[in-house]
Amino acid sequence: MGNCFGSSSDQGTSHCYSSTNIPTTPGTSNNCSNNMESSATSSTSVCRSQFSETVSEIVAEGSPDGRILETPNLKVFTFAELKTATKNFKGDTLLGEGGFGRVYKGWVDEKTLAPSKLGSGMIVAIKKLNHESMQGFEEWQSEVNFLGRLSHPNLVKLLGYCWEDKELLLVYEFMQKGSLENHLFRRNPAIEPLSWELRLKIAIGAARGLAFLHTSEKVIYRDFKASNILLDGDYNAKISDFGLAKLGPAGGESHVTTRVMGTYGYAAPEYIATGHLYVKSDVYGFGVVLLEMMTGLRALDTKRPSGQQNLVDWLKPTLSQKRKVKTIMDARIEGQYSSKAAIQAAELTLKCLEQDPKNRPSMKEVMEALERIEALNKDRSKDSSKSGSIHSSTGSGTPRSNRFPLIHSRQRGA
DSSP, X not given: OXXXXXXXXXXXXXXXXXOTTOOSSTTOXXXXXXXXXXXXOGGGSSSOOHHHHTHHHHHHHOOTTOEEOSSOOOEEOOHHHHHHHTTTTOGGGEEEEOSSEEEEEEEEOTTTOOBOOTTSSEEEEEEEEOTTOTTHHHHHXXXXXXXXXXXXXXXXXXXXXXEETXXXXXXXXXXXXXXXXXXXXXXXXXXXXXXXXXXXXXXXXXXXXXXXXXXXXXXXXXXXXXXXXXXXXXXXXXXXXXXXXXEOOOTTOSOEEOOOOEETTTSOHHHHHHOEEXXXXXXXXXXXXXXHHHHOOOSBOTTSOTTSSBHHHXXXXXXXXXXXXXXHSOGGGTTSSOHHHHHHHHHHHHHHTXXXXXXXXXXXXXXXXXXXXXXXHHHHHHHHHHHTOSSOGGGOOSOGGGSOGGGSGGGTTO
């Protein structure tokens, strides 16, 4: 998970949302078993989860471009198949590593998903559990439970899983451009930084994904951050890593109470303080990522000076000061946005970061606000092309010497 805090399990909470093809014990796929983790008690005795019970409600309300499957459509891979697909998990197929384990590049047949020869067929990403991971099983099962049924263009697609003995693996669609985190904070000068236009596109896509999850207030993502936003070849954003996802409040309740887990710098203050998790706790995390996208700076960076290490604590006061907004904008996108767009982005970010979750907008409202900002950007591009000027002075109305010292490129990507 990366920079996570809290306990590995939630008290009194069941993770058994079982139905066809969702595993509960090795070698079984359609029954709830006594071999589930100890927290899965009486609620696992009936093979009909809270998640599946709410499917018809969510579908009835309508979720644009997305749907919730009555039963998952996942391929059950053998460990031998995934060894073949990754050349026995050779080092040159390694894509990355996180708290769950390592992610490898593999090749499978596009139609059957059977392992194929290196370089032929379809590329997939295969996540392999680190056997020493304390919370690995719960996270693995949560991924299968949620992504096995949730289908949306802005959620990463889970293709299948493997569970043999101690081996737990997940097989996803391959996202060519990697994570938003890598694009925002990497230091390679040969790689073009994300443009303001692309940042808006990515933010809108991620907002659509969260809005879909929040429909009927049924699913809370709980770990929204730049590293969990993956990008395909066209920079379309897809939310990944559902290891900490939770079912939202039901029966008129405003929140669920759970052990505090997540990532420092992104978790909502009410969740950290009380363990009360709201749908709008995700909105706070989205606001943190918006601030990262505006500034090009990490949410938490211990290499920054004292008082500046937590991005929200440091720059939140500036978001309400229209004349100072441009001083915190990423210098690498100077000239690509209008003053109005920057101010609107700052106002939206400030709303997402409201201390009281009741005062935060819904993700649908966030998405619509971002679309309006994007429209401003497109109008500006048209005006610029008509006047023959690609870059105008609107990107920077403040002398560089008056900008925050942290914006300097030498301190980026830390």
